[in-house]
Structures are given as structure tokens and as C-alpha cells.
Amino acid sequence: MTSVGRASPTRGTMAAIAAHKLQIIRTLVETAPDAALRSLELALSGAGAQGALALVRGLIEDETTSRFVRNNVLAPIVPLCGRRVESGVAFPSPVLSRLWKALKIIAPDRVEEAAAKCNPWDLENGVPEVFDDLCKAAAAGLRDPQNATFDSVRSLCDPEHLALCLQVSTIARTCLPKLAEWVSRMSDERAFAAKLAYRDACRISDDAGPLLLDVLSAHLPDEWRIMRVISAVMDRPTDRYLASSEVREFGERILADIDASIARIETFNFAEGETAGRGAAQGAHRAQLQIVEFQQSVDIAKDGPWGKRLARHKQQMAKVCEQRMDQADKELEKALPTRPISMMSKKGSKGAARLTEEPDQAMILRAQSALAFIAELRSCADKAGYGTSRNKVLEKLNSRLDPYIEDVLHVARTGDGGDSGLAVKYLDVAAGFIAYTRDDKTAEIVRRRAAAAIAA
Incomplete structure (x- = not known):
């Protein structure tokens, strides 16, 4: 009698689902994106053989199987x-x-x-x-x-x-x-x-x-x-022929995509952080690959309908990338504020660290975006014609970071020239920045030196 009494609620639940919610659940399962369906299947993998969850799991498994067949047939x-x-x-x-x-x-x-x-x-x-x-x-x-x-x-x-x-x-x-x-x-x-x-x-x-x-x-x-x-x-057509052929749309799409990449680099907001910077640079890399693809697949004439546009695209891309890279130094200065030159500053430095306020997270985010953009351009800058400009910008940024780090390390060790607690925080920020301008290994060295300074 006890076991029968326990089984009744389950049957009642099943009936309730069948009567009021089963069709809704089935519709949700059938219309769920593939990723959501996989997540549901994983979440319910531990459901028992009976009960409401088992019923839902069965619906999900049936839909997953159906989609597998569908995606093969309509591949x-x-x-x-x-x-x-x-x-x-x-x-x-x-x-x-x-x-x-x-x-x-x-x-x-x-x-x-x-x-x-x-x-x-x-x-x-x-x-x-x-x-x-x-x-x-x-x-x-x-x-x-x-x-x-x-x-x-x-x-x-x-x-x-x-x-x-x-x-x-x-x-x-x-x-x-x-x-x-x-x-x-x-x-x-x-x-x-x-x-x-x-x-x-x-x-x-x-x-x-x-x-x-x-x-x-x-x-x-x-x-x-x-x-x-x-x-x-x-048979590797000329751009004149292809631009007037039935497949011209494919070339036009690529040219439009390059246009979009240039516009994205011109307008991406440093305030959106590292992701925005890397995304814009990846667009530049993509555009470079597309231009090369065009040149290898089509016999491009300098005065051809697409040849002129490709040449203009290359010039525009180099120009906008150089303009955005040049803005990085100002963003770095805002994130790592300095005061007038001090005895600890090396020749050519911008000044000693100003350690009077907490690091400004908004300014740090902007600097990360600008620096990530420059770092991500590594893969295409040389081939695209602005590698030299990139190297000059990196040299300028490192000439700011190197003396700043030494200055802040001195404050962290001695407390002379500012708040040692703030010095440690700014040191961590600077280490993060130098990972972009140099590499992660250099950033780790800076962090170890900071740890040693604190321990001392």
C-alpha cells in the first residue's frame, strides 16, 4: 500500500504535464537553439527513469536525434x-x-x-x-x-x-x-x-x-x-571581367567587408576595453588576408574597377591604423599619471609617477583597448605596410613604461616619493600594460620584482 501511495503523485505529475504543459514544453524543445538544447540535455542527464524530468529528457533526446538526421539530410x-x-x-x-x-x-x-x-x-x-x-x-x-x-x-x-x-x-x-x-x-x-x-x-x-x-x-x-x-x-579572370560577370557579387562583398573593417577601426571606442581593441585589429588582419586573396585569385589591373579600390583600401587601412596607434601614448599617460620630473626619472622620461589617487579603472580600460589594438596588429602590420609605424609607437610606449616602472618600484620599496600601497597597485597596472607592448614574460618579471619589493 505504501509503494502504491508513493507512485500516485508521479502519475499525477505526468498527467498534469500531459494535460497542461506537455505541448508547451515540446514546442520550446523543438524551437530551442542547438546550443540551448545541448545544455538542457546535459543538465537533465542525471534525471531518473521516471517522473516529470524523465519525460522532458525524453523529449530532448528525441529532438536531438531528429536534428541529427535533419542536419545530415539538409546539410x-x-x-x-x-x-x-x-x-x-x-x-x-x-x-x-x-x-x-x-x-x-x-x-x-x-x-x-x-x-x-x-x-x-x-x-x-x-x-x-x-x-x-x-x-x-x-x-x-x-x-x-x-x-x-x-x-x-x-x-x-x-x-x-x-x-x-x-x-x-x-x-x-x-x-x-x-x-x-x-x-x-x-x-x-x-x-x-x-x-x-x-x-x-x-x-x-x-x-x-x-x-x-x-x-x-x-x-x-x-x-x-x-x-x-x-x-x-x-581560369583566374581579370578584375574587369569578374566585375561585370554573374559572380561579381562575391568580389563586391569582400570589398564591402574591407570597408566595414576600416570603419570599425576608425570608430571603435577605447572605453569598451581590450575586446574592442583586439576585435578592431583582427578586422585589420582579416582585411589584409582578403586583399591578398583578391590579388592571388584575380588578375588585378591597377586601373581596373577593383584594382583602384583595392589600392585605396590599402592606403586607408594603413592610415587609420597609424592614427589609432598614435593615440595610445595619451591613453597610457592618463592611466599612469605623472608629476613633474624628479631625481629618479631617467633622461627622456615623461615624469615621475604621481601616486596620490587610486588607479582610475575607466582610464585603465581605455589604455588596455589601445594597447591591445597595437599588440594584435603584430600579425599583419609588416605585410600591410605599417609595421615600421607600429615599431616606432611601441618604442615610444616602452620609453614611457620603463622609467615609470623603475620609479614606482623605488616608491614601493622605500616609501620615498609617494604612497607605497598605491605604488604597488600602479605597478600591477603597469605590468599589465607592458604585457601588451612587450610580452607576458616581461610582465611577470615586473610582478616578481614588485613582490620582492613588498617582501623587503
Whole structure:
């Protein structure tokens, strides 16, 4: 009797969920982003075999399995259904789940077959034919206005555009295993395969060739590297030809992205700290890689439509980077305030440390942003043409930091010239700054010297 009495509340809970909340929970699970679903699955991994949590865990496991199958079947268009880093063909993220739900309704047996084929053996031995069949069925359903099953998908996007993507996906699927080789080391054989795929896509429609390239680019970590495939397909075209061709949009995107990187460097706010500084510098590095990619993939003429713009971009990027680097010295001075020259200051220094107030965190944040920007430019400054300017700025910054650190160390050891407690705090700030202008090893040496000074 006791055991029956204990079981009743569980059944009651299950019934309550089934009656009032189960559909809400199922909808939440079905619409949750992949990352959120993984987090939920992990959080409920310890749930027992019975009870409300076990029921929710079962829903999550079923949805995870369904998404695995869905993402294999619709693999070519998965990156298109969500936020893309670069502009290009894109659909709202719910398109993927609604499309899959419609396929389950119109072709349940084929979906079950696809699920059975989603095992390591089948996936390693080539793409199961049923995957492409389901993509074709989805394309046909979207194009059939009488098929109400796809109405929820049509309400989110242009059905013909999505249908064409699904039609092209059968070609894209054969290209995806080769894509990494195409963009890493293009050979004559690989170029021939890329040309065949592009030709096959163009047979579908005039727009399908560029669309194939767009779909493939969405699968690359750096989408602009699709220029290598375009170069192979078109035998390294001139910028004049490419700028007037059906794939000109890819070049225009890269040029627009370089413009955006330049604007970001011009306008990023030092007050946003290290992340903003590093992000802006990474944009400069990205732009440098994009310019090089352009030059290697396209026969650029100095007076060509894109050649002129690339030359202007290089000049603008060097100019804005130099301007922002030059601002770092003033930001450093605000974060490490000084007073008029003292006996402890070395020749050429800006003055002795002023240790009368607590370090200003807002000023420290600004200096960190400026210094992080300069540090992160290490990877591209020399190749981009402003390496010498960067070295001069670093030399100037270190000529400020070195005597400041010696001055503050003296105060920390002796108390002569300021508050030793404040000296220790400013010493830690300066050590953090010198990690940007030199390296972490130098910063650690400064911190050890500070520790020794305190111990003394």
C-alpha cells in the first residue's frame, strides 16, 4: 500500500504535464537553439527513469536525434538557415525545422529510411540517395501552391529561392567533401572538378551557378576564400571581367567587408576595453588576408574597377591604423599619471609617477583597448605596410613604461616619493600594460620584482 501511495503523485505529475504543459514544453524543445538544447540535455542527464524530468529528457533526446538526421539530410542548406557572418543567401532559422516537419508529413517512410541511413557506416560510404530524394521532394512541395504542408515555410521566405537552393544542394553535397582541398591547394584536377560542378549547376538555371558558389561559401570558416574556387572555375579572370560577370557579387562583398573593417577601426571606442581593441585589429588582419586573396585569385589591373579600390583600401587601412596607434601614448599617460620630473626619472622620461589617487579603472580600460589594438596588429602590420609605424609607437610606449616602472618600484620599496600601497597597485597596472607592448614574460618579471619589493 505504501509503494502504491508513493507512485500516485508521479502519475499525477505526468498527467498534469500531459494535460497542461506537455505541448508547451515540446514546442520550446523543438524551437530551442542547438546550443540551448545541448545544455538542457546535459543538465537533465542525471534525471531518473521516471517522473516529470524523465519525460522532458525524453523529449530532448528525441529532438536531438531528429536534428541529427535533419542536419545530415539538409546539410548543404543548414548554414544558410541562420545568421551568416558575411552577406549572402540566408533564410530565417525556423525555416530548417519547418521544412523538416513538412517532410515528415509528406514522406514519413523516406524520413525513416534517412534516419536508418544516418549511421557511421552509411555516412562513410557515400551520401545515401534518400538524402537527395528528400531535398528534391521539399523543392517540389515548395513550388506546389496546392501543397499546404509547406505553407508555414512559405510564410518565412521566398519559396522559389529556397526551392532552388534545395535543387542545387544535390550538386553542393558532392562538392562539400572536396571543398577543404579546393581552398587549401587547388590542382588542375580539382579545378576541373569545380568547373564540372559549376557547369552542372548552370544547367539548372542561369542563377544556379552563382548560387552553388554561395552555398559552398557558407560552409567555409572564412567565406571569402570561395574566391579560390571562383578563380579555378574562371581560369583566374581579370578584375574587369569578374566585375561585370554573374559572380561579381562575391568580389563586391569582400570589398564591402574591407570597408566595414576600416570603419570599425576608425570608430571603435577605447572605453569598451581590450575586446574592442583586439576585435578592431583582427578586422585589420582579416582585411589584409582578403586583399591578398583578391590579388592571388584575380588578375588585378591597377586601373581596373577593383584594382583602384583595392589600392585605396590599402592606403586607408594603413592610415587609420597609424592614427589609432598614435593615440595610445595619451591613453597610457592618463592611466599612469605623472608629476613633474624628479631625481629618479631617467633622461627622456615623461615624469615621475604621481601616486596620490587610486588607479582610475575607466582610464585603465581605455589604455588596455589601445594597447591591445597595437599588440594584435603584430600579425599583419609588416605585410600591410605599417609595421615600421607600429615599431616606432611601441618604442615610444616602452620609453614611457620603463622609467615609470623603475620609479614606482623605488616608491614601493622605500616609501620615498609617494604612497607605497598605491605604488604597488600602479605597478600591477603597469605590468599589465607592458604585457601588451612587450610580452607576458616581461610582465611577470615586473610582478616578481614588485613582490620582492613588498617582501623587503
